[in-house]
Amino acid sequence: MSKDREDVETGSVTPPEKAWRRSTVGDISPTQTEFPREQYEEEHHHNGFWRVGSKQHKAHENHAQKIAEGIPPPFRFNPIKIVMITGRHTSKLSSLTHILLPAIPAGLILWYHARRTNPLPVFIFNFIAIIPAGNLLSFGSGELQHRLPKTIGATLEIFTGAIVEIIVCVILLHLKQYDVVRAALLGSMFANLLLVTGACFLAGGIAYREQKIASYVGDISSAALLVSAVGMVSPSLFFQTIHPRIDISESGADLKVLYVSRVVSIGLIVAYFCFLFFQLHTHSTGYHHVLERAESIYVGRKQYREKLSVLEAIFVALLGLVFVCFCAYFLVREIEFVVEDQGFPELFMGLILVPLVEKFGEHLTALNQAWDNQLDLALSHCLGGSIQTALFVAPLIVLVGWGLGHEMDLNFELFIALSLLLAILVVGNFVRDGKTNWLKGMFLLMVYYVIAVAAYNDPELRRHYFGEGLVGEGGEGGIKPGE
Helix, strand or coil: CHHHHHHHHHCCCCCHHHHHHHHCCCCCCCCCCCCCCCHHHHHHHECCCEEEEEHHHHHHHHHHHHHHHHCCCCCHHHHHHHHHHHHHHHHHHHHHHHHHCCHHHHHHHHHHHEEEEHHHHHHHHHHHHHHHHHHHHHHHHHHHHHHHHHHHHHHHHHHHHHHHHHHHHHHHHHCCCHHHHHHHHHHHHHHHHHHHHHHHHHHHHCCCCEEEHHHHHHHHHHHHHHHHHHHHHHHHHHHHHCCCCCCCHHHHHHHCCCCHHHHHHHHHHHHHHHHHHHHHHHHHHHHHHHHHHHHHHEEEEEEHHHCCCHHHHHHHHHHHHHHHHHHHHHHHHHHHHHHHHHCHHHHHHHHHHHHHHHHHHHHHHHHHHHCCCCCCHHHHHHHHHHHHHHHHHHHHHHHHHHHHCCCCCCCCCCCHHHHHHHHHHHHHHHHHHHHHHHHHHHHHHHHHHHHHHHHCCCHHHHHHHHEEEECCCCCCCCCCCCC
């Protein structure tokens, strides 16, 4: 019996996944088949829309048993186990972030002893410290998945990534830095859609000639992203429409946009819960099979390793949450200094820098999954995170601001609002055919690079720092203030 046939019958790889392994079949794609159609249909039956082999039941049972062997009693609390298991992490890349843990106490010490004399080191260390702190929060919540259904566990993991984003935005909202909040919200979507998705396509394209995307992931995600983009940018386009009119004042236009943003935010949150109900209840089978198939492609230490108990996982998640809150507060308090004294544009700070650290651990996990040929899992993090930001986080921040008496709206700058629409169209077009390669990843990274360069050179925000050199005082080539 050949090794490939033996792999199939022992359950180490199922026939559909076998075609994904370059080490055994070269560059054969999952749409092609090296199994005779008649033989394949005799040995397999349909379950949902993925084929599940009748001869694979024993292998599936062994797989579930191995996973269960690593799950401890729910109320175990062993500090040594916590350190050892957390240090290994589920992702090789994410585990490397533990070397940044000393930045957490360093950021705390600098805040209390050097924030008045040396605010820049305070910003830098707390900027770095959010990465391992958020990673602890993500890992702790991820460990709870093993006692939950797959779809609920995956949704919980994506939601955990939004906690850091919500904390940062609420602190910025409290400090009335509305422009940075708006830029950070869209910046999180740009990071997920372009930077991380592009990096996943690139990493997967280096490891494999071509990777496949489940139609469920591409179709549902593209539809949800388009709807969320319309809801996000409509208030901005509405403002651009009514602002030039002579029958309405500037303050009147602002009030109209604020009202529209609040009403739209309620509708977006309703749409988000409808999306969750669709994914977790009425059409949960499709999402479940996507997750199950993606996990079965790579069965390494991240599945069969020893895991945290429920009590230990909650402790690690709460510890990460506390660190995130402190580091985010210290970071946000120094943004004003970095913008005013260091010459960083406010748009670049909110659109590029802040979103980079909000979900850094989640981004590394997605990148590791793409390298392991689990592209559907990686995209569920990237695209799912973008949908969650647009349909839940952004409207939640608007409603929280409403409750606290802040005039937070969805009136984004026209440049980034239109850039979001274009980014979603580009990503949707790339996933439509269900195939990815490294070149698509490079294209997405290039789009992100273009947006970052434009944000850094925004003249409206850099005028204050470069003064007459950029704006002039009515001289040649200058622009008079107010024009």
